[in-house]
Amino acid sequence: MSLIETRKLGHVYSQGTPLEFTALSDVDFSAEAGEFIGLIGHTGSGKSTLIQHLNGLLKPTSGEVLFQGENIYKDKQFTHQLRFHVGLVFQYPEYQLFEETVYKDISFGPKNMGLDEKEIDRRVHEAAAFVELSDEVLQASPFDLSGGQKRRAAIAGVIAMEPEVLVLDEPTAGLDPSGRESLLANIRAYRDKMNATVIMVSHSMEEIAETVDRLYVMRKGTIAMSGTPMEVFERAEELQPMGLAVPQITEVFTALRARGANVPNVYTVEQAVRAISEMKGGAASC
């Protein structure tokens, strides 16, 4: 049994009106405990609609969503509780900050869970530590922070609920390269410590290739492909028509092969370095 899965999930927006739009059809998605899952697809392919089903924000028009084998819509209370088990971080989450201090904002989720003061305090500090926010920042107003810090504060607000499944919609969009790297490292650290499942939507193939265990490729509301990054990025010629690409390093190596070089398939820079040094005869410097 998977921790969270969808069965023949379908969603139609504005059903029965001229604006009717099928956003998802027959989506079978599943994630195991501790897995890092990537979700890629062209804009409008249904990624955001899919993830909003995972914590019951949207109701499917067909099919079902199961958390630990139970239908998440079986009763209202269960759906409400589910939001604490499946934490969803929206795109540009910094626009949802509202409290006077970062501390209060991060404690919004745990407070809604009905935890006592001491537990809330512990969770806020732990969540802030995961995203590397200092105690000083916790007492500042969220509106005085830099863009990157705001993003971290907003993500901490979800992490503080200590969800078993953490879903993030383009968490690194608009951050500078070092900000991306460290945020991804923070997310990985959360998964390792809590043995949590992480589901991440991203448009950066490099990010996906370096981070996830398994990924789903969406096209026009359906799952077009799924598998390990290696399995998916091997099928580059199928990704291109979907408006997607393979990591740049994979492209370079494919081009090298086309010119007759005997190089293997790689999808991260690390693998590329290893492959080249092996060809040079084992010297691991470059």
Add this chain to the structure above:
Amino acid sequence: MLKDITLGQFFPGDTLLHRLDPRTKLILVVVYIAALFIAKSYISYAVMVAFLILSISLSNVKIGTLLKSIKPLAIIIIITALLNIFYTPGRTIVKFWIFNITWEGLRSAAFMAARIIMLIMGTFLLTYTTSPIALTDGIEILLNPLKKIKVPVHELAMMMAIALRFIPTLIEETDKIMSAQKARGADFETGNIFARAKALVPILVPLFISSFRRADELAVAMECRCYHGGEGRTRLKQLHYQKRDYFAIAFGCLVLAAVIVLRVFGL
């Protein structure tokens, strides 16, 4: 849920009603409303209904969509009708306790309800067939004479255009923020009125902040394009009256005249 709000929504199309000059349509709506309030008899109401049906059939707007637009105002219509039923003196039909339903009361209630419904349908027909930009352009030109007495007509029209433009954006934004707070366990549906009002804070604060941010960005963008108010500003789309506009206005005036005549002769 929030997306179902149709206030001021425009349905693009290429019907006669869509092609009419926005100024013509604005004048016609004013004439139509005036006629509605002058109309008193069955015959004059029949004239108004015929005029409305003709306008609807000339547009591509579905009658169901128009009826839906009445829904939010249904309570006002019902209360107005009820007040008319109980407070109009005349020949009694039913009498119980302090209530006295009269024949005249029923009649005036029916007329009042019909008047409000037709008023709403007529004005919504205007916004359904006229883009917000065309509408504000029309209003600006019609109000131009007021510039002589220093009314900032252009600025008012620009403010209105911007406000209309941002309604869908703000609705979308509200939806997003609500979802984000719900994902953190916010509850907007239970509790007493104070608890619910307090639950709105996590939505309103981000919404206000993003509105100010948007306003700031828009102001900068407008200044970058050298916007400096209405003075000396020319238009990309000049409005010109066509034959059909003169015909439509003449027809509207004819209807108004007919209703006035019917009133004067007490028919």
